[in-house]
Amino acid sequence: MKAITVLPFGVKYTPMEKLALINFEKEPDSIYKGFELQYLNGAEIGQGYRILAYRNDGYVDMYDDLSLLFNPNEECDVAEKGLNKHIQTNIANTVFEKLDGCVQISFDFKDLESRKIHVFIKEQTKKKSIPMNLLAPIGFGSEKPSSLPLFFLYNFDFIRRKSTIVDIRIDNKALKLDPFPFPFPMYGQMRYYTRYTMESQILEFFPIDRQVKEIELDERMRYTDQGINYKFVKTANGVGLSQIELIQEKKVVIHFSPAFVLENQTGEFSICPPEEMGHVDGIYQVEKNGDLANVSLIPNKGWTSNPNTRLTKIILSPKSVFCNWSKEYQYSSVVDLKKMNVRAKWINGNNKTGA
Template identity: 35%
Template sequence: MKQESVKLINPFRFTLEPMERLLQINFEKDPDTFYIGFEPQYYNDSTYGRGHVILGWRTDGKIDVYYQPSLRIENKTYDTFGKGLNEKIECAFDVASFDIGHKGVQVLYRFTDKYGRKIKLKIHEKNFKKRSPFNLLAPVGASSQTPSYLPLVYLFDFYFVRKNHTVVDIHIGEQSHKLDNLPVTMDGMRMYFSRYSAKPLIVKFNPYSDEHMSVMSLNEREETVRTKDCILELNWQESSPAIRTLRYPTPIYPVQLSFVPPFPDILTMEHNKVKEGIFQISCHPSLGLLIGRYRVIKRENSVKIKCCPTEGWSPIPEKWSLRFLYRREPVYREWPMSYEWKAFIDERSPLNFYMRSSWKRLKR
């Protein structure tokens, strides 16, 4: 007997930013006229290309992006950084060297900024003491004003630049700048606030959407469904599938979205009914959970979905210094709480669905 096909719509998705390593250089307490920090990044990917990027964090909250001609990067990549993109500048770096080894970070960049000034960024760690890196969900979205996605920047092999046995030379034009200090000691050492990751995993959750939606065909009672991008685990309520988890494989560690109760089947959901629950986003166990609430309402041929990470990020600090840092700087835990995602799904004709979705920051 032929098994009956069941239809399902999945309104959730993750996309990956394929960065290989990054370093954040902060001198906010000794600022330049235009910049308060730089962020070197290195890519080696078939989509983006191979090469170096340096974000110039501006005093006005926006960013300038200096990038090598070998790279293909889009403006929308930087929607969620601070107040957004100010300008993209193609740049032939005189020197571009960025490595992370057992001694720490080794960086040397020389280039000319858009104001005609010679820039030198040099940080060479020479500390033979064994590093003790950890994993972190970075609060990069804390200052975003017009986000087009929820930025999940999981930093593996993350550590701060140690002060002892480190050569630092930050020059903008004729002026040198001092790095900001980390307010606590870590592993018995004084640190700069500059920090780096040898394995950044940058995931965009539910990017802005204004497009037709695909409809999946399932076998009835099928509990695990593999698509091109993810793995869905389903619960069945009679003949209706509900999404229990969505797992997105990545080269480092899978990211998982879970719902309690499972996210309802919007195709068979009753009209004028509201369903609510909790969602959780997780990655490696050491990275804790990002927790929030979802709400779904269906009226006629339209469905409205709202998700908000109301509980923020619940970290699992492995060091006492991290516990102290998270208490002292609540932005690490609280930055997602002000994000809200709304989606409107319209059935324009039988099995022809269109979704408009976006993120915004709430005032708290």
């Protein structure tokens, strides 16, 4: 017999396969201090490139290629102050590939001021590089986060400097890439701060939503929505959410112990991508009063990394920003089971103006 229950929150998956972060913050343009190139491939968004242009005023401009399915209501709070403008435009000469251990990144487009932007980066070294697996601190500076942004970046690496061709121009004014922030080479090779991955998983954990979903479970006590499996179990208090699973080649599983129910209880949760990526852990609490349930959740243990070299043990140490930024995120909501809505918010404690 199928069961009916409510789902007061969810997880959103963004089908981003490739990601490159290109910084020139030390000598910025008059408007921009960096670009983020994304390659997206999914049924709801289409297949193509997106560019996030990070502005000096703390906002971000989002440029979508014509091949993507444009969503004018899409939000972007990975920047400090959030989205400035979101437009669809032609992004030409796009290359994002890795051959014989060397990456090439290129694109051309016009920005909001009709300025010609040209980016061309091509590695040419024959030396090998050792990548790392990283939970990116994308949400560190967000002032008004709408979720806990989990950017799992596999085989993440920094551009080597030797023999690399760099040609970045805005209206024919040349820009310089920022150098690697550590005063030593990585594995015997000097680097730029520009970094990339050809394999990524982007999850928005508990995105803010005003509605509570009433859902029907199948015979296996599961509910599936947009490539996400929600698994429930019977508890003493009814039906509880025990697990959320991303249905992809690299699975991400979120465990709740005990199973989450909208009754008085406390518990723990773990966000577990493949073993090489480590895990994120935290606590949750529910306080029920009539038709209202107050929910709080804090990833207070942060990210536990899984370093693959002596250097990554230093970079991804338990005291690093990579392992600690998520500890400062706090989720709280009031779920009204009578009106079937939820008032929710995230607070980013890394940013004292977060709200």
